[in-house]
Amino acid sequence: MRMKVCQQLLSRAFSHRGASCAFRTGSVTLDTGRWRCAPSALLCSSSAQDRKSHPSMLKHLSAKIRSTGPISVSEYMREVLTNPVAGYYVRKMMLGAEGDFITSPEISQVFGELLGVWMVSEWMAAGRPGRLQLVELGPGKGSLMADVLRVFGQLRSVVAGASVSVHLVEVSPVLSRVQAETLTGTGGQEASREPDPADPAYRRGETAAGVPVSWYRHLEDVPAGFSIVVAHEFFDALPVHKFQRTEKGWREVLVDLDPSDPGRLRLVLSPGPTLASSSLVQAGEGRSHVEVCPEGGAIVQLLARRIQQQGGAALIADYGHDGTKTDTFRGFKGHRLHDVLSDPGGADLTADVDFSFLRRMAGGGVACLGPVSQRVFLKNMGGDARMQVLLRNCSDPSSRKQLIRSYDLLTSPAHMGERFLFLCLLAPGRLTAPPTPTGLKLDRKSPAPLPVAGFSELRFS
DSSP states (O other): OOHHHHHHHHHHHTHHHHHHSSSOBBOOOTTTTTTTOOOOOSSSSHHHHHHHTTTTHHHHHHHHHHHOOOOHHHHHHHHHHOTTTTHHHOOOOBSSSSSSSOOOOHBBBBHHHHHHHHHHHHHTTTTOOOOEEEEEESTSSHHHHHHHHHHHHTTHHHHTTTEEEEEOOOHHHHHHHHHHHHHHHHEEEEOOSSSSBBBOSOOOOOOOTTTTEEEEESSSGGGGGOOOEEEOGGGGGSSEEEEEETTTTTOOOHHHHTEEEEEEEEEEEOOSSOOHHHSOOOOTOOOEEEEEHHHHHHHHHHHHHHHHHHEEEEEEEEEEEEEEOOOOOOEEEEEEEEOOHHHTTEEEEEEEEEEHHHHHHHHHTTTTEEEEEEEHHHHTTHHHHHHHHHHHHHHOOOHHHHHHHHHHHHHHHTTTTEEEEEEEETTTTTTOOOOOOOSSOOOOOOOOOOOOOOTTTOOOO
16 A cells, blocks of 8 residues: 555656756766775875865964874865865866766756655654655755655645644855855855854745755754755765774774875874773674764764654765775766875865664654665665656657766666665654554454665565
């Protein structure tokens, strides 16, 4: 029954405009990109050429290290990516063909459309609450949310009873303006006042369909209420601590100045245990090198509390592993792997997401499903069927070729299909079977728990 509902949502969402040959796909080189599966680009020192690019960040880091000693990789990532003056995410347009990496929503609109159907499906499974907050962490250019809202528009008769609003968590002023253009057609209204704890949104706008959109710097600032949260390529950019097993125990990997060249950075091991190495490495850890993201764990715990107390669901999609990988810290610049210590502030830094750690941090107060691969999730969501509809309505050979190529990028094991994983957090009662009617003698089995779209196979008859 539940799968039939999802089939009907897909059919209704894509039976009109979405079935035409008008589509958005991205153009990327197959062997490069932020999502590329490659060994770590950790090198021991930065180059003189790159040091000239962003001297303010390098000068800032050098002063910090001279003052306090070597810094953790986590602190290095935080400064390089989100420093309010010279941080990579704060001042640079990093997305798209002209940037340093490209994401799934930029490759094909099918990705965002299927996530939109997932969000409607989970809203329906929760009993169609009258207020629905669509929350996205790290919304990129706004393409994913635009595709989600298009699905909501095509299913307006289904969601007509809900008051829908969009809430975006974004630290980059550059990207928030781009998102506002994408979603509202304008730059939105930026708050000119000092931050107000009672109203922490720093930008507001409204879509053409009248859906209010608000921007926040922290998930904690998003208003309480039933929310469906999506975090696509968000957790990979959060700072990680790196630890190396030695004969004397776990030691933390730190960023230091090269004594032979004070303007040059290098990686070193802490001479003794640090607070992080003593508290973050799990007892019984079998790997020789470990990356731990405590900030990611804290965000998952916050999501879990919100879902447990207010209802809703969260879908986390990122490239990562299930507690098996070791050294994944790397940089990207111009769609190519880049030395993590070179040009700080001018290149993206990232590390694969440890989904086993996120599940552990979510705790027992919510239900967790996954991780499953992106290939499995999109196919379970009816991605193949959606592609068949698009191809049937597309007669242009070039457009058909691009459609096929883009979907292959998303689902092929050789590209993003197995590299990206999906994990969802659900309200504790979401997987509980509906109550059996009392007072009636029915010769049939008790109702089964409702399956979750994307994590159960969707069969089309």
